[in-house]
Amino acid sequence: MNFxxxxxxxxxVNQHLQNIDREKNTRKFEILNPxxxxxxxxxxxxxxxxxxxxxxxxxxxxxxxxxNITVHGNVGTGVAENMMxxxxxxKGNASQSAGATGHGGALIIEGDASSRCGxxxxxxxxxxxxxxxxxxxxxxxxxxxxxxxxxxxxLGDSIYExxxxxxxxxxxxxxxxxxxxxxxxxxxxxxxxxxxxxxxxDPKKFKRYGxxxxxxNFKIDNVGAY
Amino acid sequence: MCGIVGIYLKTKKYEKHLGKxxxxxxxxxxxxxxxxxxxxxxxxxxxxIFKYSICLNLISASNFKKKITKFLKKTKLTNYADHVVLETxxxxxxxxxxxxxxxxxxxxxxxxxxxxxxxxxxxxxxxVKKFKLSSFSGTHGIGHTRMATESAITTQGSHPYxxxxxxxxxxxxxxxxxxxxxxxxIKDGQNFNSENDTEVAAGYISNQISKGxxxxxxxxxxxxxxxxxxxxIAGTKDGFALLRDEIACKPAVVAETKxxxxxxxxxxxxxxxxxxxxxxIFEPKPxxxxxx
Numbered sequence: 001m002n003f004x005x006x007x008x009x010x011x012x013v014n015q016h017l018q019n020i021d022r023e024k025n026t027r028k029f030e031i032l033n034p035x036x037x038x039x040x041x042x043x044x045x046x047x048x049x050x051x052x053x054x055x056x057x058x059x060x061x062x063x064x065x066x067x068n069i070t071v072h073g074n075v076g077t078g079v080a081e082n083m084m085x086x087x088x089x090x091k092g093n094a095s096q097s098a099g100a101t102g103h104g105g106a107l108i109i110e111g112d113a114s115s116r117c118g119x120x121x122x123x124x125x126x127x128x129x130x131x132x133x134x135x136x137x138x139x140x141x142x143x144x145x146x147x148x149x150x151x152x153x154x155l156g157d158s159i160y161e162x163x164x165x166x167x168x169x170x171x172x173x174x175x176x177x178x179x180x181x182x183x184x185x186x187x188x189x190x191x192x193x194x195x196x197x198x199x200x201x202d203p204k205k206f207k208r209y210g211x212x213x214x215x216x217n218f219k220i221d222n223v224g225a226y
Numbered sequence: 227m228c229g230i231v232g233i234y235l236k237t238k239k240y241e242k243h244l245g246k247x248x249x250x251x252x253x254x255x256x257x258x259x260x261x262x263x264x265x266x267x268x269x270x271x272x273x274x275i276f277k278y279s280i281c282l283n284l285i286s287a288s289n290f291k292k293k294i295t296k297f298l299k300k301t302k303l304t305n306y307a308d309h310v311v312l313e314t315x316x317x318x319x320x321x322x323x324x325x326x327x328x329x330x331x332x333x334x335x336x337x338x339x340x341x342x343x344x345x346x347x348x349x350x351x352x353x354v355k356k357f358k359l360s361s362f363s364g365t366h367g368i369g370h371t372r373m374a375t376e377s378a379i380t381t382q383g384s385h386p387y388x389x390x391x392x393x394x395x396x397x398x399x400x401x402x403x404x405x406x407x408x409x410x411x412i413k414d415g416q417n418f419n420s421e422n423d424t425e426v427a428a429g430y431i432s433n434q435i436s437k438g439x440x441x442x443x444x445x446x447x448x449x450x451x452x453x454x455x456x457x458x459i460a461g462t463k464d465g466f467a468l469l470r471d472e473i474a475c476k477p478a479v480v481a482e483t484k485x486x487x488x489x490x491x492x493x494x495x496x497x498x499x500x501x502x503x504x505x506x507i508f509e510p511k512p513x514x515x516x517x518x
Contacts, residue, residue, distance in 0.1 A: 036494030054503060055493050074507050076493060077477060095479065095509055114509040115474050134474070134512060152511075 001026050006033045010040065017067075020046040036076065041069050044086075058095075061088045064105065080107045083124055087197075096133070099126045102143065106197055115152075118145040121162055125193060135174065137164050144193060148201065156209050160216060164209040165190060167201075176215035182208045228385075228398040229255025230478075232368040232459045232466050232489040233499075234518040239485050240500070245362030247499060249354045251488070252369045254495030256350040258398075259371030262384040263353040264345025266394045266461050267367040271339045278312040278321055278337040279344060281381055285331050293329050307356040309335065309344050318391060333381070333419070336388030340463040343394060345370075345384040366518075368461045370396035376404070382420040389416070389425065390432035392463040397424040398491055399456030399476045407452065427452055431460055445469045445515045459489060467517045474512035481505040487518045 003013045017029065031052045034040055038057035041050055044067040052060070055073035064083045071079075074092035078100055085105040090098075093111035100116070102124025109117075112130035116138055123142040131149030138154075140162030150168035157174020163186070164177075173179070182204075190203035231251035235241060245267060252263055282290055287305040294301060294312065302313040314321065318337055325334055336343035342364075344357045350371040354360070370385035377383040386394040401407075404423035407430060412418065416429045430452065434444040441460060445467055448458075457476040458469045468489055470478055481488045481496050483505045488496045496502050510516050 035497035036492060038494075055497075055507065057492055057494050073503070074493070076479075093508060095477065096474070112508075115512065133509075 001028065002030045002032060004032045005035060005037060010037050014039070014042060017041060017044050017048070017050065020048060022046075034073070038076070041067070044069070055092070064088060074111070080105075080124070083107065093130070099124050102126070108197060108199075112149065118143075118162070121145065125197075127193075127197060127199065131168065134171075137162055138174065140164075144189075146190070146193070146206070156211070158215055159211045161211065165206040166209065167206050170207075170209070173209065176212050177209055178212040180208045180210045182206065227258045227373040229258030229371040229491045229495065230369070230396045230398045230457060230459050230489075231255055231491070231495050232366070232396075232461070232468070234366040234465050234487045235485065236487065237485045241365065242363045244364040244367055246360040248362075248367045248369055249359040250498040251490055251495045252350045252354050252359070252371055254497065255371040255491060258491055259373045260349055261374050261379045262345065262347040262372040262381075263350035263370065264343070264384045264386050265354070265359060265367055265369035266336065266341050266343040266386045266388070267359075267362050267364045268340045268392075268461065268463060269342070269364045271463055273339070274315050275313050276316065276318060276321070276337060276339060277342060278314075278325075279335040279342055280310050280312060280325070281333045281335050281346075282308050282310060283332055283381070290329070290332060297324055297328060306344060306358065308346065309357065311342055336386070336394055338392030338463065341388065341392045341394065341461070343386060343388055345386065346381055347379055347384065366461070366465055368394065368396050368459045368466055375400055377420060377422045383422050385424055386461070387422070387425045387428035389428040390436065393428070393432055393435065394461045395424060395428040395431060396459050397427060397456055399454060399471070401427060401452055401454035401456065403453040423454070427456070427458065441467050442515045442517055449513055457491070465518045467515055468510055469515050470510055470512050472513040478510050479507065480510055480516070481507045
């Protein structure tokens, strides 16, 4: 089923996709002429396939549950923000805060992602085939950020328990983020993730980064301060 | 919020459509700034003629004509809604004093050999219509849609700010040390007409350039001298430069084709440009000066 955003309003299209009739068996949709509009495919909650042909604005596929969404173009700020499950594929570049606060599911960006990719992520898996901008994985709590290109300054600043894997160069690590040993368990985890997402990469080529746990943990030395 | 846009033509192909393109871009950014709008459009430099873009405020165009012709013989006046463009071979030193002392009821928006600059309160969709922006041709232009934060919704509070010949600036963001910077620039001889933070940034750029620094170096220096968050587009007669502060919380996206480079706060402002879907689209990096 096709939707042309030159002919239908975004609200009509989103409402249709948010209220899928389970009796009918239409599970594949295509959106044409997105023209950089905001919140395209926000709040979908059924296991459907949506292809967006063109560039989108802010918060594309935000809060997604179960749906598989592919964008043939670039996406604006906050793609897949607060996503719960499902899979989002961006064929082009992503703007800031891609996958922000995402709880689950997978976000695959085939181009570059800019600043603060994976900010405050809470369980989502984000794979960026290009590079990520500065302060990526800022305060990231859970999940995996996998970068095949380079990472700009202050990677993983104030990170909690999310894992970062980078194949290229890291310009600098943020506060409390350190390089960690890539052991067999991590290689197995990454192998499983790549297999699941149908990505052919050698996990052994990646370095792992994570929290040194000096910033967020309660320290007994500070007890007098409370 | 605020929206900023800019378009630079790399070839002559679209010169006649520049106003139309810029008008569509401002329309597209009305959602980010519904209070006021303004734009600067640059045409080829005429070596001997200066153009002064003047906001008439409350006086009529014919009244202004009567007043100005008392002092200037050879002039050409073109009326655009509540603005006029005065063309003369008289130098800025004379005209600036003349306007300030003899016709203080009008305000000079900007001047130069290449720039036309207009700004007014109201929804951007209405402002571009009023000034008939789509009928303009030119080589490059920048524009702004305003959601006021630092100062009141007035013509003086609208962007672009032009503080020197053929220079202007649009800004999305907010500066926190503008009062201090304004004070030190005033001591250095710079004039200001508003309480607006962006005018300070424009004055800062003009001040540095008047001391012989180039635009790129000036913008680099602004990273340490101007505190706050911002995306700037600074226009000159040759093109424009783009800078985002090092935290980069204010957006910008660039689309480049073989015929043009377009910059906007959001992609939707560029969706109407020719071949934009096959353009090279990227997000400018924080703290890096881009120049076209």
